[in-house]
Structure formats: C-alpha cells, structure tokens
Amino acid sequence: MANETTAAAMRGESMRKGPWHEDEDERLITFVKILGSRRWDYVARISGLKRSGKSCRLRWVNYLRPNLKHGRISAEEETIILKLHEKWGNKWSMIARRLPGRTDNEIKNYWRTYIRKKAVIQDHENFRFGEDNDKQIFLFQGDDSNSYFETYNGDNYNPCVNISDTKNSSYASAAVVSDFDLIVTSTSPYETRLSDWISEFQSEIKSEEELNTTNSCYCYPTWFSEENDLWGCSDTLWNME
DNA sequence: AAGTTAGCCAACCGCCACCGC
DNA sequence: TGCGGTGGCGGTTGGCTAACT
Known part of the structure; x- marks a missing residue:
C-alpha cells in the first residue's frame, strides 16, 4: 500500500510501475503456481519482481488468471450485468462472481463505457415532462x-x-x-x-x-x-x- | 497527411476490513 | 485492545489507438 511501497523504498528497492512486460508476466505466473495466489506481498518479494504485492495481485486477477475470458461482453452477459447492477449497485466484484471468466475491472469498465451510455440515451429518448421539487x-x-x-x-x-x-x-x-x-x-x-x-x-x-x-x-x-x-x-x- | 478528439482498458490510488501479534 | 500489515474493493487516471476533421 502506501506502506508497501514505502517499505520497499526503505529496503532500497525501487518499485516498477506501469505496463507489465511479458517476462514479468511469465515470472509472476511461475511464482503464483509455486506459492499460490494468496500472499501477494510474499509472492512479490520472492519472485524478485520489482512490483508491489498489490500490483502483482491485480495483474494476476485481471489478466493472468486461468480461464479468464477476454473480448466482447455478450448480450447474455450484458443482461446479467444489468440485472445484478440494478439489484446490487456498483458491487463489481459480486457481479463478477456471477460471470465466470470476467473480472470486476472488466465489468466496471464495460458499465462505464457501454451500459451507462445506453441508459443515458434511453433516458433522453423517453424523457417525460413533470416536476418534482424534492429532487x-x-x-x-x-x-x-x-x-x-x-x-x-x-x-x-x-x-x-x-x-x-x-x-x-x-x-x-x-x-x-x-x-x-x-x-x-x-x-x-x-x-x-x-x-x-x-x-x-x-x-x-x-x-x-x-x-x-x-x-x-x-x-x-x-x-x-x-x-x-x-x-x-x-x-x-x-x-x- | 497531420492534428485533434473520443473510446477503451490496464493500472494505480485510497479507503476499509480483517487478521495476527 | 490497539496497532501494523495485508488483501480486497471501488473510483479514477493516463496512455494507446481508432475515428474524425
């Protein structure tokens, strides 16, 4: 966290930031296979990746994890996202759990770019007149x-x-x-x-x-x-x- | 062809809850 | 019981690229 980075800095290490390289990905995959996908701080340290545990976790969860689906969200998935969002709001991780292979980040991004836009357009198409002073x-x-x-x-x-x-x-x-x-x-x-x-x-x-x-x-x-x-x-x- | 804008998405940040000491 | 470390989560940013002018 702030402190993870600070701790690394105190050990004289400089943390890498920004996009991951292929060799970093390979290294992370290797060490997650050995150490498991839990102790991220430990994985980050042992692997020698100059990344924070948080960063390693994020990369794994959003990109490297097996069985991840990449590519367009299907109409069925969109329907599920819509329904679950209506039910739970911005609980992206909960929604993601109902969509195997999709990450919370992916769903969040999708919502922001497509669905919200659609909703706004729909609102405008359907707009009705009226007044509500409480709002x-x-x-x-x-x-x-x-x-x-x-x-x-x-x-x-x-x-x-x-x-x-x-x-x-x-x-x-x-x-x-x-x-x-x-x-x-x-x-x-x-x-x-x-x-x-x-x-x-x-x-x-x-x-x-x-x-x-x-x-x-x-x-x-x-x-x-x-x-x-x-x-x-x-x-x-x-x-x- | 070059410059600008918009869309997309990976990655980062900050907060919070949980856990172990 | 309090504190520090860690992981998880949602919000936000920034860079890349495609589309547009």
Missing part, C-alpha cells in the same frame, strides 16, 4: 435544441421540465444556454463534477451575458434567488440529504 434539478440542452431540466435521485438523472414551456415554469427566462448536453451524466463523484461544471458554466454564461445577445434565456430553477444564488454554491444543490 435536485439541472439544466440541459439536448441535440434537438430543446432545453430541459433533469432531476437527480441519487442514482439517475431523469428529465423533468421542458423549459421552453414557459407557462409551466417557475423558471425565469433571460439568456440562451449554448451547447449543453449530458453535462451532469458523468460518473465521478457527483459533487466534484457538478462544481467543475458549475465553474465552467458560470464563466460561459457570464461571457454570454456580457454579450447581451438577443434570443437569449437564462433558466433558473425554483430554488434560485438573489440571496441563494447558483454561483455562490449555496444550500440545496449541494445538499444531497
């Missing part, structure tokens, strides 16, 4: 140039308000928001991404405001007010409880 609301602009808001319930973003529908809105209009699409759907911790986004959004909006373009429209969610402003990052947007 957090975010501004989007889709491909079809319809701006709308989405709610976040802790797991998903669900479209809810078409802001072009001014009759229905407690949202004031003032300036156009350009080219926003799927801004809040990324997978990093929510607050971090959101605050990054807010910063970018803020500068973009402000510059647009300075231009004072016609055909423009700011859209404020219901919790927005002079005292409680979006850019001041106050209150409900960051309060997920």
Whole structure:
C-alpha cells in the first residue's frame, strides 16, 4: 500500500510501475503456481519482481488468471450485468462472481463505457415532462435544441421540465444556454463534477451575458434567488440529504 | 497527411476490513 | 485492545489507438 511501497523504498528497492512486460508476466505466473495466489506481498518479494504485492495481485486477477475470458461482453452477459447492477449497485466484484471468466475491472469498465451510455440515451429518448421539487434539478440542452431540466435521485438523472414551456415554469427566462448536453451524466463523484461544471458554466454564461445577445434565456430553477444564488454554491444543490 | 478528439482498458490510488501479534 | 500489515474493493487516471476533421 502506501506502506508497501514505502517499505520497499526503505529496503532500497525501487518499485516498477506501469505496463507489465511479458517476462514479468511469465515470472509472476511461475511464482503464483509455486506459492499460490494468496500472499501477494510474499509472492512479490520472492519472485524478485520489482512490483508491489498489490500490483502483482491485480495483474494476476485481471489478466493472468486461468480461464479468464477476454473480448466482447455478450448480450447474455450484458443482461446479467444489468440485472445484478440494478439489484446490487456498483458491487463489481459480486457481479463478477456471477460471470465466470470476467473480472470486476472488466465489468466496471464495460458499465462505464457501454451500459451507462445506453441508459443515458434511453433516458433522453423517453424523457417525460413533470416536476418534482424534492429532487435536485439541472439544466440541459439536448441535440434537438430543446432545453430541459433533469432531476437527480441519487442514482439517475431523469428529465423533468421542458423549459421552453414557459407557462409551466417557475423558471425565469433571460439568456440562451449554448451547447449543453449530458453535462451532469458523468460518473465521478457527483459533487466534484457538478462544481467543475458549475465553474465552467458560470464563466460561459457570464461571457454570454456580457454579450447581451438577443434570443437569449437564462433558466433558473425554483430554488434560485438573489440571496441563494447558483454561483455562490449555496444550500440545496449541494445538499444531497 | 497531420492534428485533434473520443473510446477503451490496464493500472494505480485510497479507503476499509480483517487478521495476527 | 490497539496497532501494523495485508488483501480486497471501488473510483479514477493516463496512455494507446481508432475515428474524425
């Protein structure tokens, strides 16, 4: 761990990092056959690989272990992943145990690249109008140039308000928001991404405001007010409880 | 043909739980 | 009982490559 590396450094060893070479793989396989796939620190030391035990374990589990399947996830596997994720959430190792030959890392990567993307697209295709003040609301602009808001319930973003529908809105209009699409759907911790986004959004909006373009429209969610402003990052947007 | 962007995936990092001393 | 070492896990990063402009 930090300490594994530190310990190695204290022994005067420099740890290798980065991609594994073929000869390292061969050596690791040999020593795992002899010593077993348990005491990784021991395997790392005895084998003479200048890798941490953790790194050895990871390489073995994700790449060298026998009976690993490499290649595309099948439709059946995808179905299983979807079902189990729905049931267990991001318990990648649990899900992986139900998919022989697949690693948690592989499933995690797959989820991030394919399934999530699909889910987002599906959301957008099926988006329905509605309003739910108990949820957090975010501004989007889709491909079809319809701006709308989405709610976040802790797991998903669900479209809810078409802001072009001014009759229905407690949202004031003032300036156009350009080219926003799927801004809040990324997978990093929510607050971090959101605050990054807010910063970018803020500068973009402000510059647009300075231009004072016609055909423009700011859209404020219901919790927005002079005292409680979006850019001041106050209150409900960051309060997920 | 060269530069840029997006997608993919291997590997790393940080946290936590467990275990033995 | 507390502490250090270790393994496991989920989140994140960075590099490679293919696709696009």
